[in-house]
Amino acid sequence: MPHWLIAGASRGIGLETARQLAARGARVTASVRSAAGLAALKSAAPQATPLHFDVRDEAAIRVAAAQVSDPIDVLVANAGAYGPQRQSSTDMDFEGALDLLSINTLGPLRVVQAFLPLVKRGAHPRVVLMTSRLGSMSIGGASNVAYRVSKAGLNKIAQCLADDLKAEGVIVVALSPGRVRTDMGGPNAELDVCDSVAGVIRVAESLTLVDTGRYLDYRGEDLPW
Ligand SMILES: NC(=O)c1ccc[n+]([C@@H]2O[C@H](COP(=O)([O-])OP(=O)(O)OC[C@H]3O[C@@H](n4cnc5c(N)ncnc54)[C@H](OP(=O)(O)O)[C@@H]3O)[C@@H](O)[C@H]2O)c1
Structure with a gap:
């Protein structure tokens, strides 16, 4: 039975994945x-083993990783945020944007680096970085600039990790869940969270x-970079 690690499983897509x-x-x-x-995770997925960390906190992630001994077969770096209210190209909350980059772009990398020794021991190791279509350089639109930049950066990290880890047999992809009805996606998004997560x-x-x-x-369809 494969062992999955899901980072950011308190609600939304991560919680449904655990469930x-x-x-x-x-x-x-x-x-x-x-x-x-923790209460939400225990209720939805009582068998799941919980860990505690904020993806901005490298030390806390490493403490959590030290608590896991079993090899990890699939690491899903799901935790993410949408960023500050003001995030247009003409009016940016720079502190908020920097914080968002720490969560959405560097957060997944902190998680991957801390758990990598366990991932490398997995039988069929895979790393899924939860990105967005909004990170595509080919898809237009100018809303939510900080969020777009954070996911474009995450996509580049996915490419680099894939290159660096291929020789060791670790598969790395950037995966977009679609527009999903969660706190982040809002009530008018097209996809139910159960359907997105099943995919x-x-x-x-x-x-x-x-x-x-x-x-x-x-x-499983390719998105344009
Ligand atoms: N929903 C969509 O339409 C959509 C579309 C494209 C991509 N995505 C991506 O899919 C992922 C999940 O989105 P979602 O819709 O499920 O969002 P969500 O409902 O807002 O849930 C976000 C999750 O990330 C966690 N998180 C946020 N900041 C964190 C931090 N600093 N450290 C640790 N955990 C943190 C949250 O934990 P707390 O409860 O503790 O805040 C929560 O578990 C995100 O990466 C998002 O960018 C979503």
Whole structure:
């Protein structure tokens, strides 16, 4: 039975991923960063082993990683935020934008680096970086500039990690869940979280080394960089 690590599993896509995997008996380790998040995880996925960290806190991530001894087969770096109110190209909250880069761009890398020794010991190791279509350089639009920049940066990190880890057999992809009805996606997004997550899990399960470095959506279709 593969062992999954989900970073950011207190609500939304991460919580639903933990729930679906635990419901089918998968081994799940999942991180939260608050008592409310822990309660939500325990209720949705009682079998999951909880960890505690904020993805901006490298030391806390490393302490959490030291608590895990089993190899990790699939690491899902899901934690993410939407950023400050003011984030247009003509009016930027720079402190808020920097914080968002620390969460969305460097946060997944902190998690991957801390857990990499366990991932390398996985039987069929895969790293899924939860990105967005809004990180594509090919898709237009100028809203939410800080968020777009943070996910474009994450996409570049996915490419670099894929290159660096290919020789060791670790598969790395940037995966977009689609527009999902969560706190972040809002009530008018097109996808139910159950359907998006079912797709995310299906894609993660299907990955082989030929897929490494791809930018995919939850249906397994390529997105333009
Ligand atoms: N929903 C969409 O339409 C959509 C579209 C494209 C991409 N995505 C991406 O999918 C991922 C999940 O999104 P979602 O819709 O599920 O969002 P969400 O409902 O807002 O949930 C965000 C999750 O990330 C965690 N998180 C936020 N900041 C964190 C931090 N600094 N450290 C640790 N955990 C943190 C939250 O934990 P707390 O509860 O503790 O805050 C929560 O578990 C994100 O990376 C997002 O960018 C979502």
